[in-house]
Amino acid sequence: MNKILVIDDDIAVQTSLSLMLRQEGFQVKTTSSPVLAMDVIEEFQPHLIILDLNFSIETSGDEGIKALKIIRGAFPDIAVILLTGWGTINLAVEGMKLGAKDFITKPWQNDYIIQSITTILNLSQQKVQSLNRKKLDQKYQFEHIVGDDPKLLEILETIGRVGVTDAPVLITGESGTGKELIAEAIHQNSKRKNKPFIKVNLGGVSASLFESELFGHIRGAFTDAKSDRIGRFELANKGTIFLDEIGDLDLSSQVKLLRVLQDRTFEPLGSSKSKTVDVRVICATNRNLEEMVANNTFREDLFYRINLISVKLPALRERPDDIASLAIYFVSNLKTIYERPYLTIAPKAINWLKSLPLPGNIRQLKNLVEKTILLTPKDELAIEDFQKNISINTIQSNKNTLPEVGTMTLDEIELLMIQRAMAFHQNKISKVARSLGITRFALYRRLEKFNIPFAIE
Numbered sequence: 142m143n144k145i146l147v148i149d150d151d152i153a154v155q156t157s158l159s160l161m162l163r164q165e166g167f168q169v170k171t172t173s174s175p176v177l178a179m180d181v182i183e184e185f186q187p188h189l190i191i192l193d194l195n196f197s198i199e200t201s202g203d204e205g206i207k208a209l210k211i212i213r214g215a216f217p218d219i220a221v222i223l224l225t226g227w228g229t230i231n232l233a234v235e236g237m238k239l240g241a242k243d244f245i246t247k248p249w250q251n252d253y254i255i256q257s258i259t260t261i262l263n264l265s266q267q268k269v270q271s272l273n274r275k276k277l278d279q280k281y282q283f284e285h286i287v288g289d290d291p292k293l294l295e296i297l298e299t300i301g302r303v304g305v306t307d308a309p310v311l312i313t314g315e316s317g318t319g320k321e322l323i324a325e326a327i328h329q330n331s332k333r334k335n336k337p338f339i340k341v342n343l344g345g346v347s348a349s350l351f352e353s354e355l356f357g358h359i360r361g362a363f364t365d366a367k368s369d370r371i372g373r374f375e376l377a378n379k380g381t382i383f384l385d386e387i388g389d390l391d392l393s394s395q396v397k398l399l400r401v402l403q404d405r406t407f408e409p410l411g412s413s414k415s416k417t418v419d420v421r422v423i424c425a426t427n428r429n430l431e432e433m434v435a436n437n438t439f440r441e442d443l444f445y446r447i448n449l450i451s452v453k454l455p456a457l458r459e460r461p462d463d464i465a466s467l468a469i470y471f472v473s474n475l476k477t478i479y480e481r482p483y484l485t486i487a488p489k490a491i492n493w494l495k496s497l498p499l500p501g502n503i504r505q506l507k508n509l510v511e512k513t514i515l516l517t518p519k520d521e522l523a524i525e526d527f528q529k530n531i532s533i534n535t536i537q538s539n540k541n542t543l544p545e546v547g548t549m550t551l552d553e554i555e556l557l558m559i560q561r562a563m564a565f566h567q568n569k570i571s572k573v574a575r576s577l578g579i580t581r582f583a584l585y586r587r588l589e590k591f592n593i594p595f596a597i598e
Contacts, residue, residue: 143262146187147171148178148208149224150196154247158191161251162258175208182216188262191245193224194232202232206239213240220261224249230442237445244445246403252419253405260306260449277301282329286322287470290460296323296452303450304330309402311447312425314454317504320425321385323452328381333421336380341373343394344386351394352410356401362411374407374418381421387447388428388439399443422447457502461495461560467503468494471510472522483520488594493524493564496557497531524567556591559584563593570595 145167147158155171162169170185172178175196182190190212194205202225209221223244225233233244242261245254274289274297281301286293303310304327312320321340328338346354353362357372374382390398401407402422406415424447433439457464468486476484486494499505509531517526558577566572574584588595 142166142168143189144168144170144185144187145258146178146181146185146190148173148175148190149193150174151193154193154224158254161255165255167258175204175211178208179211179215182212182219187219188265189220189222189258191222191224192241194236195226206232206236209236209239209241218265220265222254222257222261234441234445243449250405256307260308263306264303264308264450281326283326286319286326287467288460288463289466290455290463292455292460293463296454297326299450299452300327301330303327305332307331307421308449309422309424309447310450310452311430312423312452312454313430314427315456315500315502316427317502318454318456319503320427320454321383323454324381324383324385324423324425327423328383328421331381331421333380337377338381338383339373339377340383340385342385344389348391348394351390352397355398356407356409358410359412362409366411369409372407372409374401374420375416377420378418379420381423384422384424386426387424388426388430388433390439392438392440395440395443399440399446402443402446457499457506461557464495464497464499464506465491467506468510471507472514475511475514479514481514481520484514484522485520486522487524489568490522490524490527492560492568492593494527496560496564524564555587559587559591559593563595568595 145162147155147162147169149155149158149171150173152173155173159169159171170181170187172181175192178190192205192209192212194202196204205223205225209223212219212221217240221236221241223233223236223241224247225244226247230244230246233241236244243257245257274294277283277294277297281297281304283297283301286297300310300323310324310327312323314320324340325338328334341355352358353366353370353372355373357370357375358366359369360366384398401418405419406417408415430439430444430448434441434444457467468491472484472486476482494506501508509527512530513522513526516530519526559573562573562576566576570581570584574581577584579587585595587593
């Protein structure tokens, strides 16, 4: 049985939380002072602590923050949820930076606080296991995600584990890396998989239409509102809402979004009647939200609200071996669509594709493969067929730049340069060796080391 400690000087709060949590099957203890709490923690050994931020008339929150620092220092494995009012939201955000898992505002919603506690306890108790792709596919549903790169497998393992919870997830990464596919996979591996999955591209929603689009409106709310409209949050009720390009949201819209994420309530535009919604929230962006927070262009409290679990997708150039799998996967699908059952990619062409930087990532690779299929009459796609359909800028992009320190090992840089040289010289060993400034025999050793196919000259 999970044990929860409530630290709050208000006896009414202690009683209310204690009754509610016991009804949910938790073992609960309460205390009115952070000073007394340390002895209780030693004796009770709770799995989770609910900590109020204010214990004095000044309501500065300093005592709560100080208590959090002490608890996190002495008991780093115990999860902490902060209990706060809107007036101390900034303090709650500071608490998240210090290691708190969530903050709950007063007055709280019982359903939300139980959901938060359950999610945090589930995540803290699940052990990370090293799994290969086959084991992952047996355990979770990832049929539309292609690849075996260790970085990708680690991400799939993470989303598989968090999928069964209701934890909010923030997916980051460059454009075209498959953020929407990951969001769908989280939904498909959740308890809400048979409920709606609603996608919203916030980059395409203007500030003036934000409330109508997300919360709906009633007839007459504005000039063109000739009938009632259901918003995206209401459509997603009991399911998942995917907010793509959240970094494009203006500050005024961020405030409105924060309220519904915090309280799970909203009012349709033009209505004074609140509606309650039960949704799992997944967000995505190709922007650096931490930089935006520092520049005051993205609200810090909203950032911590959506960022309980963060998943950063690697660029395709960071997992070049998956380029071959993806290209073959695209050909397999497209040969059915275009009724060309004998379509294949030549092995040399696959190696050439692996050497491309592909700044547009998976989306660019799919576009290149599809365009080449449409414009090539023969069934085996060769290097020259792809070269006709890709700009020279893409082939030469990053030609004269080095990767950032820490992003690649020397072995990875060496492998990348050999792949590019092999593709450029069409696997002619003598020319590749000369261009790299090494002997043919030194090149052979490296080709064997990296398992790159070659023909001995």
